[in-house]
Amino acid sequence: MWLFFFRTIKFAFQGFIRNIWLSIVTIVILVLTLFSVTMAAGINVLANQAIGSVQDKVDVSVYFKPEVQEKDVLNVQNRLESMAQVQEVTYTSADEALEIFKAKHADDPIILDSINQLDVNPLGATLVIKATSTDQYPAIITTLDGQEYATLIQDKSYDDNQKVIGRLNDLSDRVQKIGFGISAVFIIIAILIIFNTIRINIYTHREEIGIMKLVGASNWFVRAPFLVESLLYGLLAVVICLGILYPLLSVIGPQINTFFEGYDLNFTQYFSTQFWQIVGWQILFAVALSVISSLIAISRYLRV
Amino acid sequence: MIRFKNVTKIYPPDTYALKNVTLYIRAGEFVSIVGQSGTGKTTLIKLIIAEEKPTRGEVIIGDWNITDIKSSEIPILRRQIGVVFQDFKLLPRKTIFENVAFGMEVAGIHQKRIHDIVPQVLKIVGLEKKMDRFPPQISGGEQQRAVIARALVHRPKILVADEPTGNLDSINSQEIINLLLKINEFGTTVVLVTHNREIVNSLRKRVITIDQGTVISDQSSGKYIL
Numbered sequence: 001m002w003l004f005f006f007r008t009i010k011f012a013f014q015g016f017i018r019n020i021w022l023s024i025v026t027i028v029i030l031v032l033t034l035f036s037v038t039m040a041a042g043i044n045v046l047a048n049q050a051i052g053s054v055q056d057k058v059d060v061s062v063y064f065k066p067e068v069q070e071k072d073v074l075n076v077q078n079r080l081e082s083m084a085q086v087q088e089v090t091y092t093s094a095d096e097a098l099e100i101f102k103a104k105h106a107d108d109p110i111i112l113d114s115i116n117q118l119d120v121n122p123l124g125a126t127l128v129i130k131a132t133s134t135d136q137y138p139a140i141i142t143t144l145d146g147q148e149y150a151t152l153i154q155d156k157s158y159d160d161n162q163k164v165i166g167r168l169n170d171l172s173d174r175v176q177k178i179g180f181g182i183s184a185v186f187i188i189i190a191i192l193i194i195f196n197t198i199r200i201n202i203y204t205h206r207e208e209i210g211i212m213k214l215v216g217a218s219n220w221f222v223r224a225p226f227l228v229e230s231l232l233y234g235l236l237a238v239v240i241c242l243g244i245l246y247p248l249l250s251v252i253g254p255q256i257n258t259f260f261e262g263y264d265l266n267f268t269q270y271f272s273t274q275f276w277q278i279v280g281w282q283i284l285f286a287v288a289l290s291v292i293s294s295l296i297a298i299s300r301y302l303r304v
Numbered sequence: 305m306i307r308f309k310n311v312t313k314i315y316p317p318d319t320y321a322l323k324n325v326t327l328y329i330r331a332g333e334f335v336s337i338v339g340q341s342g343t344g345k346t347t348l349i350k351l352i353i354a355e356e357k358p359t360r361g362e363v364i365i366g367d368w369n370i371t372d373i374k375s376s377e378i379p380i381l382r383r384q385i386g387v388v389f390q391d392f393k394l395l396p397r398k399t400i401f402e403n404v405a406f407g408m409e410v411a412g413i414h415q416k417r418i419h420d421i422v423p424q425v426l427k428i429v430g431l432e433k434k435m436d437r438f439p440p441q442i443s444g445g446e447q448q449r450a451v452i453a454r455a456l457v458h459r460p461k462i463l464v465a466d467e468p469t470g471n472l473d474s475i476n477s478q479e480i481i482n483l484l485l486k487i488n489e490f491g492t493t494v495v496l497v498t499h500n501r502e503i504v505n506s507l508r509k510r511v512i513t514i515d516q517g518t519v520i521s522d523q524s525s526g527k528y529i530l
Contacts, residue, residue, distance in 0.1 A: 003412060003414065003415075004412070007409055014397075014398075015397070018397040019397065207393075208395050208396070208397070210393075211393045211394070211395055212395070212406070212410070213379075213382075214353065214355070214382065214387060214389075214393065215382065215387075215406060215407055215410060215454065216379045216380075216381075216382035216383035216407070216410045216411065216458075217379060217406075217410040218376075218379040218410070219375075221379075221410055304355060
């Protein structure tokens with residue numbers, strides 16, 4: 001067993017070195033393919049995150065009538081928080097609302113004078129509702145439109161934001177579909193390229209495979225070194241791809257981050273936090289694909 | 305040693321390569337199988353090394369009926385038969401030493417023993433000084449000698465040579481035949497497939513003549529009769 005293992009490794013490295021140009025060409029193609037797929041997948045994820053980040057800024061404010069008691073507002077808050085569609089509800093009391101209003105119009109003495117002349121606080125309490133996703137707002141609004149709340153609620157900002165939220169949902173759906181489509185096309189192309197590259201590589205060795213069989217080599221004795229060689233191609237391609245990808249990201253990353261400034265999105269941070277996941281996927285994709293391609297391609301020439 | 309019982313080989317759809325061939329080659333014999341191109345000589349070799357299976361009849365090597373040999377057993381059979389091909393079939397990216405060693409490596413022989421035996425066998429065929437060269441770096445005659453070394457290295461009981469002189473000049477051809485005779489003297493059964501009249505006539509050994517897939521002559525000290 002050890003002898004078989006030792007010979008497999010020896011023949012694999014021998015084959016790799018003695019066919020160095022073929023090995024280089026195979027690796028270059030694997031690197032380019034991996035790079036394209038990683039970039040496509042990365043851009044897809046980032047586009048979704050960008051949309052998510054914008055969606056995260058969307059919320060709905062519910063303005064209560066000034067005469068509504070605090071406990072009634074808190075009851076509504078509790079009711080909303082118990083809903084699965086609601087992520088967060090922030091309560092702003094009538095006094096806080098007034099303070100915020102005053103601070104906002106600190107430079108406008110006419111408004112401030114008008115407010116000060118009033119004996120009572122004209123503003124009511126506010127609940128700011130954030131849904132788990134933008135398409136959940138209609139369900140929340142339907143609940144708030146119920147008879148029980150009609151006497152409490154003065155106004156809702158949803159009516160103004162409805163169009164924007166609708167468009168955002170639409171855009172998110174489209175980005176996801178297009179992103180999925182582009183990634184799928186890239187992956188299919190990558191699979192075909194890798195499979196064909198390895199197939200051509202094995203094809204150039206078809207006579208050798210036949211000779212090995214005629215001399216008395218078992219199928220695994222012939223097959224194993226080619227599989228290890230393919231494994232080497234895959235691993236080296238992953239290392240080279242990452243070696244190009246990360247320095248490139250450190251150059252273009254800050255510019256992309258500037259572009260998304262103000263949003264909860266960091267391009268370079270995303271790639272560095274997801275490093276091991278990217279490595280894992282690349283290894284799974286490149287190594288598994290080249291080894292499986294090799295296995296399929298070689299079986300054709302083993303029938304001697 | 306080698307027994308063909310009423311062997312017929314048909315290549316689809318209806319090409320008869322061999323028709324009802326029956327022959328027996330004893331251990332230690334030197335047999336020439338002659339015939340014109342396309343008469344079934346190579347098919348006969350392919351049946352011996354299980355590269356093909358007979359359509360009808362039986363092929364027996366030693367005590368082993370290989371007519372319906374399992375594909376997993378084919379490597380075991382081939383390790384017991386040395387084969388020399390007209391087009392050499394050396395591995396181009398392995399040195400002469402590695403090519404000869406490969407014949408032992410496939411059989412799982414230990415590295416130390418390989419390093420002991422391969423140089424000895426290369427010395428017998430006169431290639432001890434060229435063992436580090438790659439096949440394209442040596443002449444056709446030398447390549448054929450390397451092939452014989454590879455075929456001999458695991459001490460086979462049978463050596464099958466399919467047109468071993470087909471790509472060689474007369475001097476190199478004679479050297480190869482002398483080498484085969486020497487191997488036969490050590491007790492190895494040699495089956496030589498050829499259509500070289502001069503070589504067959506000079507050997508004065510058993511000659512089996514095949515014409516259109518049928519054995520038309522089998523002489524113990526024969527000549528090329530076609």
